[in-house]
Amino acid sequence: MKDIDLSDYKFTGLPAVTVENLNSLEASDKNQMLMAGVDVEEAGRSGTYLSIDQAGSHCSARVEGVEILDIKQALAKYDGLPGHFWKLIDPDKDKYTKSAAENLHGGYFIKTAKGAKIAEPVQSCLFLKTDGAGQNVHNVIVVEDDSELHIITGCSVAHGSKGAAHLGISEFFIGKNASLTFSMIHNWAETSVVRPRSAGVVAAGGVFLNNYVLLKSVKDLQMYPSIDLAGEGAVARFNSVMVAPKGSYVDNGSRILLNAANTRGEMIARTIASGGDIVARGFIGGHAAPSKGHLECRGLILGGGTIHAVPELMATVDGVELSHEAAVGKIARREIEYLMSRGLTEDEATSTIVRGFLNVDIMGLPGKLKDVIDQTIAETEKDMF
Secondary structure (H helix, E strand, O other): OOOOOHHHOEOOOOOOOOOOOHHHOOHHHHHHHHOOOOOOOOOOOOEEEEEEOOEEEEEEEOOOOEEEEEHHHHHHHOOOOOOOOOOOOOOOOOHHHHHHHHOOOEOEEEEEOOOOEOOOOEEEEEEEOOOOEEEEEEEEEEEOOOOEEEEEEEEEEOOOOOOEEEEEEEEEEEOOOOEEEEEEEEEOOOOEEEEEEEEEEEOOOOEEEEEEEEOOOOOEEEEOOEEEEOOOOOEEEEEEEEEEEOOOEEEEEEEEEEOOOOEEEEEEEEEEEEEOEEEEEEEEEEOOOOEEEEEEEEEEEOOOOEEEEEEEEEEOOOOEEEEEEEEEEOOOHHHHHHHHOOOOOHHHHHHHHHHHHOOOHHHOOOHHHHHHHHHHHHHHHHHHO
């Protein structure tokens, strides 16, 4: 992991910005947020949280059964969130967690009511607008027993950003027979440095589905979320699609701990290096039986760059079934020639293969969000070729 000098960024002194109506945002900012999956019209959304630079700017819940607060409001309302705040991540883990612990700017608290089935996603946006800004956020998500929730979280910077640092802490608590789908779309810039730190725990019968999409340039990103399947029958799945253009360094992975009987974990990663560098990590630890885990990482190199796949499996008891597949290479010539024989040009054939490789259908995303990602993929193709 590369080191970041946090003194290069301004972590204090930026003014708070309040946004009553999301439509009042600048057109360029709204477009950047849209490319991160955040719709200012809030169509098909159960609520919205927006943070700009170093403070919460907008917070609203639109349906019963889900509570959305700025993390500072939640800490005040719930006496410091003793059961959830800094419970899964050590604030002294590294200098990035220390920065977030010592100088909290904002972040969201999202909690469902027991048994609530929230039909439409909640959306959040952690936005960096000021050049050279440093952002410390801490998010806490609590999905109570027998409830269901989908969160679309978009992280982005203003168009033309000349450098910003995002440090984000996220803690997930999924109750018995509860379900959380967490879809994260990163829309950074070639000058952005990013250090998320995430962990979650899933109770018996609970489900955690994590979707991650990174299609644009980022200077330096490192993240390695960890999920503890602590209750019998709990399930976790990580899906990720990543592209690293020239100048990008992406160190991304996930960790699943099978700590109870009949738990299941799966990771599926699709990566493309189009001049940049990717480290694709994955770890599944089987510590209770019976349990199953599978890890799959496939990468393409288009126009240079590197992909380093690091799959890890560990079993500590009898009765654990773990498997992995990893493959890195280039597009097979025979695949291109096959499509060309069906009337496509070489560029069209290559584009078709890349689009299929980056297919996000398995993520179960809402239609409008999938449309945004498809549009981003189309724009990304122009840079690739």
